[in-house]
Amino acid sequence: MANIKGLLDKYSKVENERFFQEVTINGEYEAAINKKADIVVDVGACAGEFGAYIYEKAGIIYSLEPYSGHYQELEANISEFNLTKIKPYKLALSNYNGEGTLVIGNRGAHRLVLGEGHDKTEKVQVKTLATFMKEEKIDHVDILKIDIENGEDEVFTALDFKDVADKISFIIGEHIGNIMSDVLRENGFSFVDKPGGFIAERI
Numbered sequence: 001m002a003n004i005k006g007l008l009d010k011y012s013k014v015e016n017e018r019f020f021q022e023v024t025i026n027g028e029y030e031a032a033i034n035k036k037a038d039i040v041v042d043v044g045a046c047a048g049e050f051g052a053y054i055y056e057k058a059g060i061i062y063s064l065e066p067y068s069g070h071y072q073e074l075e076a077n078i079s080e081f082n083l084t085k086i087k088p089y090k091l092a093l094s095n096y097n098g099e100g101t102l103v104i105g106n107r108g109a110h111r112l113v114l115g116e117g118h119d120k121t122e123k124v125q126v127k128t129l130a131t132f133m134k135e136e137k138i139d140h141v142d143i144l145k146i147d148i149e150n151g152e153d154e155v156f157t158a159l160d161f162k163d164v165a166d167k168i169s170f171i172i173g174e175h176i177g178n179i180m181s182d183v184l185r186e187n188g189f190s191f192v193d194k195p196g197g198f199i200a201e202r203i
Contacts, residue, residue: 001082002055002056002081002082002083002084002085003081003082004052004055004056004081006080006081007048007052007077007080007081007083008020008024008052010077011047019046019047019049019107020047020049020052022049023049023050023052023053024049024052024053028174028196028197029050029053029054029145029172031172031194031199032054032143032145032170032172033053033054033057035142035143035169035170036142036143036169037054037057037058037059037142037143038058038059038060038142039059039060039062039138039140039141039142039143040054040058040059040060040061040062040141040142040143040144040145041061041062041064041129041132041133041138041141041143041144041145042061042062042063042064042145043064043093043129043144043145043146043147043148043155044064044065044145044146044147044148044149045063045064045065045070045074045088046065046070046073046074046107047070047073047074047077048063048074048077048078048083048086050145050147051063051083051085051086052083054143054145055083055085055086058085059085060085060087061085061086061087062087062089062132062136062138063086063087063088063089064089064091064092064093064132065088065089065090065091066090066091066092066100066102066110066112066124066125066126067102067104067110067122067124068090068122070110071088071090074086074088075088089132090124090125091124091125091126091127091132092112092124092125092126092127092148092151093126093127093128093129093132093146093148093151093155094112094126094127094128094151094154094155094158095128095154095155095157095158095159096126096128096158097126097127097128097131098126099123099124099125099126100112100123100124100125100126101113101121101122101123101124102121102122102123102124103120103121104120104121104122105149109149110149111148111149111150111151112124112126112148112151112154128155128158128160128161129144129155129158129161129164130158130160130161130163130164131160133164133167138167139167140167140168140169141164141167141168141169142169142170143169143170143171143172144168144170144171144172145171145172145173146171146172146173146174147173147174147175148175149175150175150177151175152173152175152176152177152180153177153178153179153180153183156177156180156183156184156187157179157180157183161183161187162187165187165188165189166187166188166202168202169201169202170199170200170201170202171184171189171198171199171200171201172197172198172199172200173197173198174196174197175197176193176197176198180198181198181200184200188202188203189201189202189203190202190203
């Protein structure tokens with residue numbers, strides 16, 4: 001049986017840990033909690049904060065985290081707290097398939113960049129959302145949570161996003177890209193800014 005309380009207790013003791021508090025106490029993703037959640041895709045999963053938040057009502061949670069440090073933390077939490085619904089992937093999403101450069105910032109602030117010239121980076125595997133869904137045989141996504149440090153534009157402007165847009169019911173995220181709202185509306189979503197992020201829902 002999953003031990004969500006144990007996971008939350010663990011992070012309540014970590015100094016300067018804000019992500020579990022933002023999700024579970026501040027309610028940044030509250031709009032998702034009453035949505036159907038048979039299939040959840042968590043993009044930018046970090047240590048599993050959103051996965052823990054949605055866990056009890058979810059069927060399966062595909063958790064994508066490219067940074068090796070957070071990915072190891074996510075795997076450890078899955079094992080330690082018996083989070084059997086969470087399926088982890090060391091993977092970044094963008095508008096191409098291949099290898100990318102991840103700039104390592106403060107906790108939870110890592111992002112894909114083009115080219116070199118940054119102090120601390122690591123190479124990561126990159127896929128489009130459509131490629132990921134095809135490879136994992138995901139026919140429908142009830143909730144797509146995305147928090148990838150202003151890389152959202154690239155995910156939703158990928159040429160093949162239109163191939164899976166109608167398979168996604170609800171999207172919630174933190175960062176609002178410059179053209180993301182227009183792209184999502186063009187692909188059949190309503191789009192609403194909210195404090196701290198956005199909600200897009202299939203019309």
